[in-house]
Amino acid sequence: MTRVFDRTDSSVVVVIGSGAGGGTVANELAQRGIDVVCLEAGKRLTLADVVNDPPTMDERMGWHDERDGKPVWLCKTVGGTTMRWSGVSPRFEKHETQALSTYDGLEDTSLIDWPLRFEELEHYYDLAEDKMGVSGTHGTPASAENNNYKVLKAGAQQIGYSRITSGRMSINSVSRHGRPSCRQIGFCNSGCAIGAKWSTLYTEIPAAEKTGHFELRSECMVLAINHDKAGRISGVVYRDASGTMHEQKGRAVCVAGNVVETTRILLNSATSKYPTGLANSSDQVGRNYMRHMFGFALAIMPKPVNFHRGARQSGLVYDEQDHNPKRGFAGGYLFETLSLDPLNVAAFVGGWGPGTSQYNDSYTHLAGLFLVGEDPPQADNRIRLHPDRKDHNGLPVPVLDYTDHANTTAMREHGVTRARAIYESLGAVEFWGGEGPPIGCHNLGVARMSANPEDGVTNGWGQTHDIDNLFVSDGSVIPTSGAANPTLTIVALAIRQADYIAGQMKKRNL
Amino acid sequence: MTVRRKYSRRAITKQLGSIAGGAALFGPAVAGALAKTPSQTEGPFYPPAPLAETDVDLTLLDGHTERAAGDTILVRGRVTDLAGKPLANARVDIWQANHWGRYAHPRDRNPAPLDPNFQGIGIAYTDADGYYGFRTIRPAPYPLSAMGDSGMRPRHIHFKVAHEDAGKVTTQMYFEGDPLIADDVVMRGTPQELRHLLITSAVEDPETGLPLHRFDIALG
Numbered sequence: 001m002t003r004v005f006d007r008t009d010s011s012v013v014v015v016i017g018s019g020a021g022g023g024t025v026a027n028e029l030a031q032r033g034i035d036v037v038c039l040e041a042g043k044r045l046t047l048a049d050v051v052n053d054p055p056t057m058d059e060r061m062g063w064h065d066e067r068d069g070k071p072v073w074l075c076k077t078v079g080g081t082t083m084r085w086s087g088v089s090p091r092f093e094k095h096e097t098q099a100l101s102t103y104d105g106l107e108d109t110s111l112i113d114w115p116l117r118f119e120e121l122e123h124y125y126d127l128a129e130d131k132m133g134v135s136g137t138h139g140t141p142a143s144a145e146n147n148n149y150k151v152l153k154a155g156a157q158q159i160g161y162s163r164i165t166s167g168r169m170s171i172n173s174v175s176r177h178g179r180p181s182c183r184q185i186g187f188c189n190s191g192c193a194i195g196a197k198w199s200t201l202y203t204e205i206p207a208a209e210k211t212g213h214f215e216l217r218s219e220c221m222v223l224a225i226n227h228d229k230a231g232r233i234s235g236v237v238y239r240d241a242s243g244t245m246h247e248q249k250g251r252a253v254c255v256a257g258n259v260v261e262t263t264r265i266l267l268n269s270a271t272s273k274y275p276t277g278l279a280n281s282s283d284q285v286g287r288n289y290m291r292h293m294f295g296f297a298l299a300i301m302p303k304p305v306n307f308h309r310g311a312r313q314s315g316l317v318y319d320e321q322d323h324n325p326k327r328g329f330a331g332g333y334l335f336e337t338l339s340l341d342p343l344n345v346a347a348f349v350g351g352w353g354p355g356t357s358q359y360n361d362s363y364t365h366l367a368g369l370f371l372v373g374e375d376p377p378q379a380d381n382r383i384r385l386h387p388d389r390k391d392h393n394g395l396p397v398p399v400l401d402y403t404d405h406a407n408t409t410a411m412r413e414h415g416v417t418r419a420r421a422i423y424e425s426l427g428a429v430e431f432w433g434g435e436g437p438p439i440g441c442h443n444l445g446v447a448r449m450s451a452n453p454e455d456g457v458t459n460g461w462g463q464t465h466d467i468d469n470l471f472v473s474d475g476s477v478i479p480t481s482g483a484a485n486p487t488l489t490i491v492a493l494a495i496r497q498a499d500y501i502a503g504q505m506k507k508r509n510l
Numbered sequence: 511m512t513v514r515r516k517y518s519r520r521a522i523t524k525q526l527g528s529i530a531g532g533a534a535l536f537g538p539a540v541a542g543a544l545a546k547t548p549s550q551t552e553g554p555f556y557p558p559a560p561l562a563e564t565d566v567d568l569t570l571l572d573g574h575t576e577r578a579a580g581d582t583i584l585v586r587g588r589v590t591d592l593a594g595k596p597l598a599n600a601r602v603d604i605w606q607a608n609h610w611g612r613y614a615h616p617r618d619r620n621p622a623p624l625d626p627n628f629q630g631i632g633i634a635y636t637d638a639d640g641y642y643g644f645r646t647i648r649p650a651p652y653p654l655s656a657m658g659d660s661g662m663r664p665r666h667i668h669f670k671v672a673h674e675d676a677g678k679v680t681t682q683m684y685f686e687g688d689p690l691i692a693d694d695v696v697m698r699g700t701p702q703e704l705r706h707l708l709i710t711s712a713v714e715d716p717e718t719g720l721p722l723h724r725f726d727i728a729l730g
Contacts, residue, residue: 008689021573223621226662236655237662243610244625247662247690271660335669458628 002209002216005037007248010332012037013501014236014250016222020490021474024131027208028498034505037248038205039238041221041261042376043078047202054341056082057190066391067260069400069466071289073441074258077223078218079201081258081441081486083191085413086313087170087198088336088487090385091125095323096331096482097263102323103330106285106407108121110288112479114290115451115460116259124492132198132491133176140176143169144184146310148337151301151367155422156317156335163318170487171382177203184310186339221393222261224269224500225470227252233470235292239393252501252510254462256474256494259289259443260398263476266447268396271442279464286384288377288445289402290481293333295371296348297414297433298340299423300362307366308337316436320373320418329410333373333483335419336505340368348436358430366416367423369417375481376405377445396501400440442486448478461500462493469510473497522722528552530670544592544728548704550682550696553668554657555613556605557631568604568629568646580609580647584715585667588640591676592669596640596646600673600729604644605631606666611652612667648721651690664690664697669727676729686711 003014015026018040026038035204042061049060061077062085073079095102097114104111114121129137136142143166145153167173171188172181182196195202208214219241226247228234235249255262263286267277277285317335324332340348342360349359359366381403385396416433423431450456453465462477464470473494475486482489504510514722559692563571569578612622616629634642642729651662665685672678684691686709691697712721 006689070542093598128610222655224660226653226655226660229661234660235662239610239622245611245620245622245652246589247653247660269655271658273660275658390621394619 001174003035003212003214005215007055007246010234010249010251011035011048012248012250013252013254014039014248015254015256015473016236017256017261018078018200018205018216019075019256019258019473019474020082020200020487022254023082023204023255024491025254025498026214026471027496028206029057029501030208030211030213032376032498032502033213034414036208037250038216038386039220039222039236039248040078040216040218041078042076042218044218045191045201046218047193051194052185052187052190052193054187054190056479058125061191062348065393066397067400068386068389068397070402070440072186072400073439074260074443076445078205078216079199082199083201084189085487086188087311088313088316088485089129089132089170090316090318090334090484092484092489093321095168096480096484097121098173099331099376099480103376106330106376106417108378109405110379111376112448112450112455114479115449121492124496125488126224127495128441128488131203132170132488133172133179134167134488135169135171135173136165138459141173142167143171143314144182145171146314146367147182148310148339148367149315150306151305152315152317152335152337152369152422152428155426157221157291158425159418161319161422162314163336163443166315168316169311169314172196182311182397186308186312188312204410206404222257222265223395223407225255225265225278227278231467233467244417252469252471254471254473256472258474258477259446260383260400262472262474263446264385264395264398267385271390279457279466279470281466282454282457284358284448284455286446287379287382288448289381289383289400290375290377290444291402291440292444292481293371293373294435294439294441295415295433296338296368296436297371297419297423297431298348298359298366298368299428300359300430301316301365301367301423301430302427305367306364310506312339313337313370320415321427327414329376329407329414330376331411331483333405333411333415335415335422336370336372338368338370349432350508359432369419370411371419372442372485373411373415373431376407377448377480378405383446418428444475444478444481444486446474448479449477450479462497463500471497513663515604544590544594544729545704545707546592547681547698547707547727548699549679550708552670552680554617555615556668557615561631563633564633566632566634566644568632568644571627571629574627576627579611579625580646582645582720583648583712584643584645584718584720585725586641586643586722587725587727588638589642589671589727589729590640591672592728597676597729598636598638598640598675600636600640600671602634602636602642603631603670604646605668606646607649607652609647609650611650620652621656622652648685654695659695661693662690663693664688664694667687669725669728673729679727679729682708683723684709685723686699
C-alpha cells in the first residue's frame with residue numbers, strides 16, 4: 001500500500017523527520033486522507049536490528065554529525081529519538097504553560113505564556129496517551145514496580161512525599177494495539193527489542209503506510225527548503241543515499257528534525273528574500289534553546305537492589321513539580337527512577353579512585369534517580385550556524401551556546417539535597433548527587449510558539465508567523481520547558497497540528 | 511565504485527569526432543537560415559585555472575583506473591553559421607556538475623561529494639565539417655540554496671563556443687523530459703519559443719550503445 005509520489009507532485013505535504021513530532025504529524029495527516037512524503041536522514045531499522053548493547057545501538061542509530069558545543073543525544077534513524085527514549089510521559093501542569101504569568105520577575109529570562117488554552121491541550125494529551133499506550137491511563141495498569149522504583153517510593157514516602165506513581169510510561173503495561181507488554185528486559189535506550197516501548201518506527205510509520213497516503217524516504221538528508229517568488233514554500237531539497245540531490249515539491253512543509261537540525265535547516269535555507277533564514281524575521285530561530293534542569297543521584301543501599309533489572313525508568317514523584325518560590329527558585333522538578341550501566345556509573349561519579357570503584361564494586365546495591373525540571377528560556381542560549389566550519393556533509397556546523405540559569409543551579413541543589421534525604425531515610429551507605437556529564441536529550445525551544453510574532457517563530461499551531469505553509473512540528477515549538485519529559489507533549493501538539501492543517505486545507509487556506 | 515575497462519583514448523576521440531557517425535545518425539546539416547543558438551549565463555563555476563586536463567573524454571583522467579561515477583553519455587553536434595555553413599576549428603568548451611550535482615569549484619558550496627575521477631571540463635575544436643564530440647556523464651540537478659537562492663537547477667551542461675569569424679556564444683544544454691526545466695530560473699530568461707533549441711533528446715549510439723545527445727550550435 002506504500003505510495004510512491006513524484007518529486008514534482010506539489011500537492012503533497014513534506015514532513016522532515018520521522019520521530020515523535022514528524023512521525024506523528026505525518027501519520028495523523030495520512031489518516032485524514034492527506035498525501036505525505038516523509039524525508040528521514042537515517043536508515044530504517046527493524047526490531048531484529050535491536051541488540052541489548054548501548055555502544056552498538058549508538059553506532060546504528062545515533063546522530064554523529066559534527067557539533068560545536070555541548071553534546072546532544074539525538075538519533076539519525078527512522079523513528080528518531082523515540083527509538084532511544086526511556087518512555088517517561090508526564091503531562092505539563094497548567095501553570096507551566098503560563099510561565100511568564102506564574103514566574104513573573106525571574107531575571108535574565110525570555111519567558112512567555114503558551115499561545116493556547118491548557119484545556120484544549122488536555123484533550124490532545126488524552127489522544128496522545130491513548131496512541132502511545134501510556135501506562136496508568138485509558139484503563140491500562142501502572143507499570144510493574146521494579147526494585148529501583150520500590151526504593152524510590154519507600155524513601156519518598158519516608159520524607160513525606162505522596163504523589164508517587166509507577167505509571168506514565170509509554171511502555172505497554174499490558175499488550176495493546178498489536179504490541180506486547182514490557183518483559184522487563186532493560187536496555188530501553190538501545191531501542192526496545194520487542195516493541196513494547198512506543199516508537200514511531202513500528203507504530204505511526206506502518207500505520208501511515210497502510211492508508212495509501214504516505215511515502216517514507218529514509219536515508220534522505222534534508223539540506224534546505226525552497227520558496228517561490230512570492231515567498232511561499234515550494235519544496236524541500238535533500239540528498240539521497242547515493243549522494244544525489246533532489247527537490248520534493250510540496251504544498252506545505254512540516255519541519256521536525258529535532259532542535260539542532262530544525263534550526264540548521266531553517267537558517268541554512270537563507271535566500272536573498274529571507275537573508276537571515278526562513279521564518280526568522282523575528283531573529284528568534286535558534287534562540288531560547290532549553291535542555292531542562294538535569295540532575296542525577298546514586299546511592300549505595302544496605303541491601304541488593306539490582307537496578308539494572310527491569311525498565312530503565314519506571315516511576316516518578318510529582319511532589320516538587322509545583323511552583324513554590326519559598327524553595328528559592330521558580331518552577332518545579334520531578335524525581336524519576338533511573339538505572340545506569342557500570343560505564344555510566346563511572347562517568348557520573350567521576351574520575352579514578354576509591355569513590356568510583358566503590359560504586360561499581362557495589363553495583364548490585366545501587367539505587368538511582370534522575371531529576372528533571374524547569375529550565376527558563378534565555379535568548380542567548382541558542383543554536384546558530386558556524387560562519388566557516390563545514391561538516392563532512394558540507395553543511396555548516398551547528399554551534400550550541402548554552403549555560404545554566406541561576407534558577408537551574410538552585411533547583412538542582414534543592415533536588416540533590418532531597419534525593420539524598422530519600423535514600424538516607426532508608427539507610428543509604430553512600431550517596432552521590434550532582435549534574436553529571438552533560439546529556440542534552442530534552443531539547444526544546446528554538447522555534448517557539450508565541451502569541452506575538454516578535455517573541456517567537458510560530459503561532460499556537462506550529463505554523464510559522466512569516467510563511468503560512470511552513471510548520472514546525474517537533475519540540476522546537478515548546479515555549480517553556482516545564483518539568484515534564486517532552487515527548488508526550490510533542491506528540492499531543494503534533495496531533496493538534498494535523499487537525500489544524502487538515503482544517504486549513506478544507507477551507508482552502510493551504 | 512567499480513573499476514571499469516579502460517578505453518583507448520585515441521579511439522574515443524576519433525569516434526566522438528566522427529563525421530560519418532554524425533551524418534549517418536542525424537542526416538546532413540540543413541542548409542538555409544537557422545535560428546541563432548540562444549545565449550545563457552556562464553554561471554559562477556567555470557573551472558579555475560590552471561586546468562589540469564581538458565580532453566574530450568571527461569569520464570577518464572590520465573593515470574586513473576576508475577571512470578567517473580554516473581551514466582556515461584556522448585554529446586556531439588555541429589557548429590555552423592546562421593546559413594548552415596559548417597564552421598571548422600571552432601573552440602567548444604563544456605563544463606558541468608558531476609553525478610551528484612557538484613562542481614569541482616571552490617565557490618560551489620553544495621554539500622554533495624566531489625568525484626576524484628571526473629574531469630569536469632572538456633575542450634574540443636570542430637573538424638573540417640564543423641563537428642565536435644565529448645564523452646561525459648549525465649550531470650545531476652542541484653539546489654541553488656547554497657548560492658543564496660531557492661529552487662533546483664535542472665540537469666545541464668555549460669557550453670562556450672567561439673569561432674574566429676562567426677563570433678561566439680555562451681549557453682547551456684538541457685535534457686528532454688527533465689521536470690525541473692519548466693521552473694528553472696535560467697531557462698525563464700530564454701524566450702519560450704527558443705527553449706527547444708537548448709533541450710536535447712538521446713538516441714542510442716550504434717557504435718557504443720551509449721545515449722547520444724545531439725546539440726548543434728548556430729553562431730551569428
